[in-house]
Structures are given as C-alpha cells and as structure tokens.
Amino acid sequence: MSRICHLNLARGYRGGERQTELLIRELARRGVAQRLIARRGQPLAERLVDLSDLEIVPVRKPFAMRVTSVRGAVLHAHETRAAQLAWWRWRVAGTPYIVTRRIGKRPSANVVTRAIYRDAAACVGVAGSVAREIADYAQRDVATIYSALSDLPVDRGRSQALRKRWGDAFVVLNVAALVDAQKGQSHLIEVARRAASERPGMHFVLAGAGRDRTAFERQARGLANIEFAGFVDNVGDYLAAADAFVLPSRHEGIGGAALDAMRAGLPVVASAVDGLPEFVDDGRNGLLVPPGDENTLFNALIRLRDEPELARALGAAGQSTAARFSVARMADAYQALYARIADV
Known part of the structure; x- marks a missing residue:
C-alpha cells in the first residue's frame, strides 16, 4: 500500500x-x-x-x-x-x-x-x-x-526571441491566473493605460489563463502596450526576458510566482497582503504596495524603470531570499x- x-x-x-x-x-x-x-x-x-x-x-x-x-x-x-x-x-x-x-x-x-x-x-x-x-x-x-520555488528551465533561444519581439520596451511581467477577485489584474491594466499616455516605452505582459480573460481583454481594448500571453509552460523564458515582475493581488496565500521571479533575478513589485510581506522586504529585495492602490503601483514600476541600479540591487537581494525556499x-x-x- x-x-x-x-x-x-x-x-x-x-x-x-x-x-x-x-x-x-x-x-x-x-x-x-x-x-x-x-x-x-x-x-x-x-x-x-x-x-x-x-x-x-x-x-x-x-x-x-x-x-x-x-x-x-x-x-x-x-x-x-x-x-x-x-x-x-x-x-x-x-x-x-x-x-x-x-x-x-x-x-x-x-x-x-x-x-x-x-x-x-x-x-x-x-x-x-x-x-x-x-x-x-x-x-x-x-x-x-x-x-x-520551481527550478524553471530557460531556453536561451526562446527567451531571446521574446526579448527581440519586445524590443527596447521596459517589460513588466505578471504570471498568475486571470482571476481578478484574487489576482487583481484589473488594477494592472489601468496602470498600463496610464503608462501608455504618461510613460511610453513600457510593455505589460500577462501570462496565465482564467475566467476573467475576456473581461480583461475588453478592459484593455485599444492599448498597444499590453498583451495576454495565455497559459505558458515556459515561464522561465518569460522571466529571463522581462525587466520587472508584478503581482497586484487582492489576497494571496504566499505568491509563489513572485519567488520564481526573485530566483530569476527580477525586481518584484507586489501587494502587501497575506504571505507576500513574509519574504518581500520593502526596499530591500522588492517593493510592496497597498492592494488596489493603482497610483502607488504605477509609481513603483516607474521607479524600477527610472532607477536601473535600484532594480538590479533588488533583483540580486531577491535571488538570495529565494534560495531559502x-x-x-x-x-x-x-x-x-x-x-x-x-x-x-
């Protein structure tokens, strides 16, 4: 037995x-x-x-x-x-x-x-x-x-192809089920809308499947700086090609995708909810924002884009944190x- x-x-x-x-x-x-x-x-x-x-x-x-x-x-x-x-x-x-x-x-x-x-x-x-x-x-x-965290493989050819497709944009990646009641991507779409007019050159990628995809696509209609990648099995390639990771959750057990992003060396912006503050230390290995606060979320992502040394430092500290999980x-x-x- x-x-x-x-x-x-x-x-x-x-x-x-x-x-x-x-x-x-x-x-x-x-x-x-x-x-x-x-x-x-x-x-x-x-x-x-x-x-x-x-x-x-x-x-x-x-x-x-x-x-x-x-x-x-x-x-x-x-x-x-x-x-x-x-x-x-x-x-x-x-x-x-x-x-x-x-x-x-x-x-x-x-x-x-x-x-x-x-x-x-x-x-x-x-x-x-x-x-x-x-x-x-x-x-x-x-x-x-x-x-x-997962030991996510990276295919350099595929990650480089993604990076080539995105060009010089500052790429913000979200990997999560498309379920707004938990993951809060509707706030991220509004951040992308603001960035399209105020800070061109940013590109937002939502990787995941879920019941709210149609509603999200409707909300994002007309925005050229956001894409819905659907469920992807090569998450490691996306992490390797992106510039920052964001998890704007309304509630979250622990937010394992943020750990995977840290392992990949990406600076992380996450909601200060549930288990996320237990490993994301604001200003040391990532940035925490109040859930649902689109202005603070926008400013945190702009900060990562405008302060590359900060982004690199947060990414390096995040890698050390992730190693414990x-x-x-x-x-x-x-x-x-x-x-x-x-x-x-």
Whole structure:
C-alpha cells in the first residue's frame, strides 16, 4: 500500500497544483511510495505520468463515491475538494489526513468545513499569515510550511526571441491566473493605460489563463502596450526576458510566482497582503504596495524603470531570499509531519 496518498481534485494547473507536483516529484526521488487521487482529464495527473513508481488514480464526480480509492497510511489533501474527500475517508476508515491551506481567505463557516479542519491530524498553512488564519478559524495548532520555488528551465533561444519581439520596451511581467477577485489584474491594466499616455516605452505582459480573460481583454481594448500571453509552460523564458515582475493581488496565500521571479533575478513589485510581506522586504529585495492602490503601483514600476541600479540591487537581494525556499526544504518538513502522524 502507498504510504502517502495525495489528493488534488482541482481543475486546471495553478500554483497549488504546481506545489503538489513539486512535492510528489521530490518524494519520489527519495523513494517514498505514493498514490495520487486527481480529477480525470486535468493537467496534474498528465504531468506526472513519467513517474513509474507513482500510482495515479483519476476520478470523476461525484467524488464522494470514490472514497474507497483513497488509501494510504497518511492522506494529504492539497485543496478544498480534496479535503472533503479525505474527511469522508477518515469517517469511513479512520485514516489520518493532512490539509494544506494555500489561500489567505478564511474558510466557510459551515459545519462540515469546520469539521474538516477540526478532525484533521494536522493542518498546514503555506505562509505564516495563512497558518494564523486557520488556527483562529479552527481553534487548533497549525503548522507553517512555506511553498517552494520551481527550478524553471530557460531556453536561451526562446527567451531571446521574446526579448527581440519586445524590443527596447521596459517589460513588466505578471504570471498568475486571470482571476481578478484574487489576482487583481484589473488594477494592472489601468496602470498600463496610464503608462501608455504618461510613460511610453513600457510593455505589460500577462501570462496565465482564467475566467476573467475576456473581461480583461475588453478592459484593455485599444492599448498597444499590453498583451495576454495565455497559459505558458515556459515561464522561465518569460522571466529571463522581462525587466520587472508584478503581482497586484487582492489576497494571496504566499505568491509563489513572485519567488520564481526573485530566483530569476527580477525586481518584484507586489501587494502587501497575506504571505507576500513574509519574504518581500520593502526596499530591500522588492517593493510592496497597498492592494488596489493603482497610483502607488504605477509609481513603483516607474521607479524600477527610472532607477536601473535600484532594480538590479533588488533583483540580486531577491535571488538570495529565494534560495531559502527550496523544494528539498518543503519536502523535509512534510516528511517530518507524515512521520509524526503515522510512523512512515
């Protein structure tokens, strides 16, 4: 029987799915027996088929009917629907489970959701702010295990082609799901609108897919200084070709894309929300702005463009910060937690 059973039933491939993949790959490298319960037809399972020792169980709705597929010494739920299924398995078979919470918003107050967090063998927040929110919500101890950055490959030919296409523009990159309620890109579009008239020579690239793309494209109509790249699997090439990275989120668990940008040496401008200030130190390794404050966001990006020495210094300091957020460190912490729960 697989010692660790991961559950992730999300659609698409966002930060939580990337973190799930990173953890599974690192544990596989260490020889840990694992099973993955994933939504059928979604990218996470497809991206992991190369791991011959990983047992992948694709499932469809209704997920509660798949409870017998959930088997392991420890269950690790990586998102909300997965936590529900892990809770049902605990009720049926008493299998201990862990819930990792990846967003800073407080969970629903309904009885079942509270029970899911209360009955878990352990709860984890991907940043200190997330852990504190869940501890207050569930009235229990919650561990903090920071998300890891990715080792994103760079194809020099592709990154140089991007840079050539963008020319001499100062390129501001955002990599995030196009979901305004969380990621706040509508504010960035208004910053691009202002830059088009006041500071020509800036180019804004939004890389990501999501439900608000059509609305964003409508909002940006007529702006030649903004492009929607869609979901890209070669994020490393975009980071290597850009001049600055921006994450104007309204709320955020930790903002792992900002860590990846730091690893690439880009100066980062991010909202001062949730887990972001836990690694973005304003003025030292990045710039923090109040969420929704378009004027301050605009001025921060202009500052990076006009002060290249500052941009370089922030980028260099950010690289040192990012080095602390390795996949190995994250896997060490989860393995210690698994061992405490089930002696695996």
